[in-house]
Amino acid sequence: MAPTTRIPDVYGPGTWTDASFTPVPQDTARIFRLLCAQTPGFTQDEALLSKVNFTGEDFPVIPGPIKATSVAAALHAMCGVLADEILTLRGQEEEKREINVNTTHAALWFGCVATAYLDGKDVLTMVKENVLKDVLPDWERGWTDTPLKYRATALYPTKDPETWYSLHGSMNAAPVLKSIGIDPGTTVSSNEEAASLIAKHTTQFSPSELEMLNLTHGFCGSICFTPQQWNTSSMGKSLAAHPLVNIQPQPHAIPTPPTAFPPLDPTDKRPLAGIKVVELTRVIAGPQIGTILSAFGANVIRLNAPHLPDINIMQLTLNAGKRTTTVDLRVESDRTYLQALLADADIFIQGFRLGKISTFGFGPNDLLCMAARRQKGIVYVSENCYGPDGYYAERPGWQQIADAAAGSAYVTGRALEHTQGLPRGEAVLPCLPISDMTTGVLGAVGALQALRDRATKGGSYVVHAALAGVNAFALREEVGLYPLGTVAECQERFAWGEMRGQHHVLDLLATVWGGWKRVLGAYLGEESGWYQGFEGSAFGGRRLSVLKPVVQMQGGGKACVEWASPSVPYGVEKLGEVAWR
Numbered sequence: 195m196a197p198t199t200r201i202p203d204v205y206g207p208g209t210w211t212d213a214s215f216t217p218v219p220q221d222t223a224r225i226f227r228l229l230c231a232q233t234p235g236f237t238q239d240e241a242l243l244s245k246v247n248f249t250g251e252d253f254p255v256i257p258g259p260i261k262a263t264s265v266a267a268a269l270h271a272m273c274g275v276l277a278d279e280i281l282t283l284r285g286q287e288e289e290k291r292e293i294n295v296n297t298t299h300a301a302l303w304f305g306c307v308a309t310a311y312l313d314g315k316d317v318l319t320m321v322k323e324n325v326l327k328d329v330l331p332d333w334e335r336g337w338t339d340t341p342l343k344y345r346a347t348a349l350y351p352t353k354d355p356e357t358w359y360s361l362h363g364s365m366n367a368a369p370v371l372k373s374i375g376i377d378p379g380t381t382v383s384s385n386e387e388a389a390s391l392i393a394k395h396t397t398q399f400s401p402s403e404l405e406m407l408n409l410t411h412g413f414c415g416s417i418c419f420t421p422q423q424w425n426t427s428s429m430g431k432s433l434a435a436h437p438l439v440n441i442q443p444q445p446h447a448i449p450t451p452p453t454a455f456p457p458l459d460p461t462d463k464r465p466l467a468g469i470k471v472v473e474l475t476r477v478i479a480g481p482q483i484g485t486i487l488s489a490f491g492a493n494v495i496r497l498n499a500p501h502l503p504d505i506n507i508m509q510l511t512l513n514a515g516k517r518t519t520t521v522d523l524r525v526e527s528d529r530t531y532l533q534a535l536l537a538d539a540d541i542f543i544q545g546f547r548l549g550k551i552s553t554f555g556f557g558p559n560d561l562l563c564m565a566a567r568r569q570k571g572i573v574y575v576s577e578n579c580y581g582p583d584g585y586y587a588e589r590p591g592w593q594q595i596a597d598a599a600a601g602s603a604y605v606t607g608r609a610l611e612h613t614q615g616l617p618r619g620e621a622v623l624p625c626l627p628i629s630d631m632t633t634g635v636l637g638a639v640g641a642l643q644a645l646r647d648r649a650t651k652g653g654s655y656v657v658h659a660a661l662a663g664v665n666a667f668a669l670r671e672e673v674g675l676y677p678l679g680t681v682a683e684c685q686e687r688f689a690w691g692e693m694r695g696q697h698h699v700l701d702l703l704a705t706v707w708g709g710w711k712r713v714l715g716a717y718l719g720e721e722s723g724w725y726q727g728f729e730g731s732a733f734g735g736r737r738l739s740v741l742k743p744v745v746q747m748q749g750g751g752k753a754c755v756e757w758a759s760p761s762v763p764y765g766v767e768k769l770g771e772v773a774w775r
Contacts, residue, residue: 200674205259205608208422208601210671215680217252218264218297225261225673226268230275233439235643237275241289245278246271250297254684255714256304256706257693259609259675260602262628265668267300267744269635272439274745276642277465277490277754283649284455286463291754294746299724302710302717303744304626305703307478310510311720311739312731317510318707326507329734331763333504334365341388342378343367347594348389349418349603349621349695350396357401358607358621358695360598361392362414364590365503373407374399389696414590418621421601421669430600432584433660438667440582440658441640443647444558448566452652453540455645464491464754469645470774471541472532473497474521474556476504478593478627479661480545480577481512482634487541487641488515489743489755495535495772497521498764509764510733511740515757519772520765523554531769532556536564536572538774540648541641543575548588558656571654573644575637581660593630594699596661597623601669603695610693612678613685620695625702632664635744688713728760 204211216224223246230236230243237243248267256263274293281291302309310317312329320326338344346363363370368378374395382388396404401417408415424430456468466487471494473484481496488494496513498504500520521528533555536542542561544551551557558574565572576582579591580599597603603621610616640657647655667673676684688709693702710718717724720739731738738760747754 200671204678205605205675207420208425209605209669210674211259212674212677215677218254219248219250219252221261222248222264222267222297225264226271228672229268229272229438232437233272234437235441235647236272236439237279242275242278245291246274246293246295248295248297250299253687254676254680255298255301255688255710257625257681257684257688257690258606259681260605260624260668261673261676262304262624262632262668263297263301265664265673266304266628266632266635267295267297269632269639270300270744271295272639273486273490273635273642274747276639276646277745277747279646280455280465280642281754283646284458284465286458291747295744298714298717300744302724303741304628304631305707306511306741307508307627308703308707309718309741311725312510312733313736314720317507318704321507329736330506330509332506333764334506335503337363337365337367337503341382341385342371342376342380342391344698345385345388345392345696346370347698348392349598349623350393352396352404353398353400356619358418358603358619359396359401359404360416360418360594360603361396362592362594364414364592369411370413373411373413393696412590414592414595416591416595416598418598418603419601420604424600424666429580429584429586430666433581433663433666436581436658436663438663439636439639439643440663441644442656442658444562444654444656447562447654450565450569450571450652450654452650453570453648455649462491462758464756466645467491469493469541470539471495471543472535472539473516473543475543475545475577476502478508478512478630479633479637479659480543481508482631483543483575483577483637483641483659484516485512485514486635486638486743489757490642492541493775495519497532499523500765504764510738510761513761513764514740515759516762517767517772518762518764519767519769521769523556528769529554531772535772536561537568539572540645541573541575543577543637543641545577547590548576548578548582562654565654571648571652573641573648573655573657575641575657575659577633577637577659579661581663582658591661593627593661594623596629596665600662600665602629602665605669605675607695609681613682614692616694622693622695623697623699623702625693625706627699627703629661629664633659633661636664726756731760732762732766
């Protein structure tokens with residue numbers, strides 16, 4: 195495929211924009227090959243890579259210049275290739291097995307946390323009608339019950355008119371508001387008034403002062419850097435030293451022999467059938483890793499910390515195919531139960547910030563010792579904001595922080611200056627939980643490859659999936675950004691509503707959903723063929739329909755990628771009664 199000419203700095207320092215537009219499926223195929231070539235240990239066998247087929251709308255279906263859809267679709271395709279290899283290892287050789295990825299499906303998947311139906315009604319409509327609360331257990335504990343709390347997670351101006359800052363309430367906004375001089379009990383009448391009040395306070399601080407304030411208090415936060423600022427920073431260089439798909443064999447550990455996959459059950463020939471996964475995560479990125487693995491057949495037990503809030507609506511989609519329980523790592527008996535579960539697990543997924551979980555005895559070295567005792571390797575998947583090393587590695591962070599740090603929010607703001615007349619200098623989050631969802635599929639790629647290697651080479655593996663990593667990769671020169679004309683055409687086609695720095699990612703998701711419904715209604719209907727349905731769900735006994743897995747594979751006439759059971763609420767089973775089936 196011929197190289198594309200790119201123009202520097204169209205969307206600000208450190209950006210690279212394609213001189214001409216390439217249709218999304220075709221460009222995705224190029225990015226797929228790029229990622230495959232850059233991932234150590236990933237197959238370069240043309241017979242396997244050529245099984246992948248990309249289809250979808252020619253033109254972008256999400257706002258902005260970032261090729262987020264193509265990056266995510268390429269990673270999904272890598273999952274498919276690895277699943278194909280694993281099926282072959284398990285005796286399911288089939289030369290004609292195809293791996294199909296629809297790029298429009300991959301774009302809709304960014305919004306899948308809300309792209310669901312209960313008894314035929316889409317859940318965003320149910321949110322607007324305030325009826326979804328009747329069927330969802332409440333884990334949010336009032337984290338957005340006032341406009342000030344809700345708007346505490348957004349991008350705001352600083353004393354420097356050229357630089358914005360990402361505040362994050364971390365589902366407990368009161369301390370963050372107090373730190374910038376706002377009484378959390380202050381009464382405001384709307385989200386807009388709340389944002390105006392917060393901006394009045396953030397503009398009293400320089401970007402560096404806000405950064406130090408957050409560091410001192412242990413809060414999440416980030417300056418909205420340009421891509422150039424991030425790439426030339428020490429932290430940006432530390433992360434760039436690793437491949438995006440970051441799988442680290444553990445040769446220092448006591449050797450363990452190759453672990454063959456269990457025999458396939460004739461009734462379940464999905465690639466990961468019989469693989470046991472423990473998932474200790476929150477919100478989106480970490481749970482998405484487990485959700486993808488469960489679609490490939492893994493037996494996933496998800497653990498929530500009972501004292502930490504989570505987002506209610508995500509119970510509908512991010513628990514697909516899983517069982518759920520709770521674990522409080524502060525309690526010795528809970529730690530004992532978790533150790534018992536891990537004793538026979540193949541994969542452990544954890545979303546705590548780097549180093550935190552080791553204080554409870556569940557760090558990588560702890561599980562390597564366990565693997566040595568049982569003589570069966572473990573795949574340890576760690577999802578965080580900044581990656582495995584560097585001076586920010588142990589700092590807490592969410593999607594919005596990574597979007598700001600690596601330059602995505604800056605680039606999105608510059609694009610909106612052209613398409614919506616946004617004030618100069620304003621930063622805006624990408625329009626969906628893109629880096630969260632992409633980090634989820636990134637972690638799944640690493641887990642699948644590590645499982646394959648454990649079966650053929652033995653040993654244990656540590657996988658790192660970093661939110662900032664997927665942001666930075668999508669802004670690289672070799673990936674490129676869409677031309678201004680393409681972004682403007684997308685805006686005109688979908689007539690996206692206003693997008694501003696003060697908008698929460700859930701606001702932006704609703705804005706995008708509105709455009710999709712107008713233009714892509716054929717994709718979004720429950721009976722469109724893009725959904726997997728379940729009768730009699732745990733949510734009031736209602737029929738639950740969720741967007742199908744992005745990767746579509748067929749083997750022996752049966753789908754190789756689908757969920758065996760619907761989502762269930764957080765913490766359904768008692769920890770002491772959970773055992774592997």
